[in-house]
Amino acid sequence: MALINESFFSAEGLEKRLAGKKFWKVMMTEYWIPKDINFLWAMGVVLATTFSILIVSGIFLLMYYKPDTALAFDSVNYTIMQEVSYGWLFRHMHGVAASVVFLIIYIHMFTGIYYGSYKKGREMIWISGMLLFVTFSAEGFSGYMLPWGQMSYWAAAVITNLFAGGSLEAWGLVEWIRGGFTVGDATLTRFFMLHVFLIPLVIIGVIVLHFYTLRIPHVNNQTSEDIDYDAEAEKYLAGNKKESKVIPFWPVFLSKDFAVLGIFFIFYFYLVFFNYDFAMDPVNFDPANSMKTPTHIYPEWYFLWSYETLRGPFFDMLGMKAGDIGLMIFALAQVIFVVFPFLDRDPDVLPAHKRPRFFIWFWIMILDLLVLSVYGKLPPLGANSLVGFVATGLFLLLWVSLPFITKADAKARGAL
């Protein structure tokens, strides 16, 4: 190590010790982003910002929330909502952001799928991103339990019961997760710990990993062009900003992101102030009651599609119980997106509109997820059950067909 003689108490001395300028260059002013992108490339920064809102609003809720079955409901619905100055605002900001963050995650995910931003060197970005989806889901679920209303309670009862494993009857596991025979005080307190400490810690770690996996392969662009970043960066630094195909992350790319963020904030705060109800189920304003299931229970909108695959199969087939088949499809639906890069057999990175069969696959998948979401909210009666069953079947069929469809596209193009 070169000994440093400059004083610790000087800007120069601090720079010598930390090399902040170099760090800033690598992370910001010489982190190159392609020019050929659109507003969908701003979703990462929108997500990072929404996550920050969740942390800040969460800190303020944490100061008055009480993780005790006797106190939780009132600490939210009386103390925070009525007594704490702006408590209602922090709660609505937290609840709406928790819902909106999933909307942006889905947009972010399907942007990646559409433009092929998950393969040929970008697999780790995709996998770390899906890891974030899973941890955010766990965070959403554990947070939903905390107000201790009827929906909180029964969502907790149903989801923890999934760990019984259907006909496997792994009953001991459920009671271990709950810390009791039913969802109760021990369950609430431990999920409180998970929600405010362990899962956020993991999420922050995985966000850092997600950024890191992106830094080396760089972000994809609208035509999926393979850019020589060194050559283009040289052009930009030499002053040929017009000819260069890239821009620095800071200040150029982020200034565009801020414009998108501005529009996002208008949408977000409109919801917070005028339409917060959509994130507040009326059933959850009844205190939790372990002896009475609400007449119809359903998860938040962002879990509806996978919930519908759980109850899609409503009759026994192939020698298996309906509930077990649903459980298997549900488990599959949670993890299948992770292996997307390996199911896509097309060797080229191209946007979906340059891959005609995949383009159709993409929109059918979106449509199917929408149908599953709509029917996940409806009571499972009569024709609803049938639609759910067909949409669940289509969901499986789409995944089975993905390798063949992507291969056929590549063959038609002459790439295989």
Next chain:
Amino acid sequence: MSNTNRRDFLGMSFAAVAAVGGAASLVGMKQAWDPLPSVLAAGFTTIDLAKAELKPGEPKTFKWRGKPIFVLEMTKQQIADADAEGLPKEYHLNLNDKTYTLVIGICTHLGCIPAWKGIKWKCACHGGEFNPSGKQIFGPPPKPFVVPPFKVDGMVLTLGETGPESKAMIAARA
């Protein structure tokens, strides 16, 4: 050479101690999440069928370990239906010439509490249905309502303990 072996020994000793310590920590952490002794100790409930004021055909709900217990004194018609279906006598609790359905009132699909709809239990969560004997008749439930362990003393049932009647009922549903 002897130097390398000494380092190998040190390395393996370190790994062994770390593995044992790590495993022991995991066991401790697992046990910290187990239900507490007070929770386990509170797991007994008595139901006196002589004083429960049951009406045939109308189930009552009791609470045991935070779970609902459905007790239904069956009508003659319901008994005849169960016989016609071929359910064994041990499917129900037979006491003093009366026949009861005695089950944990939790849907065997995903744990919601079904509601009694005059002739059957219907689950609001995913549409599962159970007949008056507690057998699944529609939807995703994979098996009948579960029978809790109980001991019979005259007309008094102690839930949480176990006896020949509950063993026979549980066996009849296996």
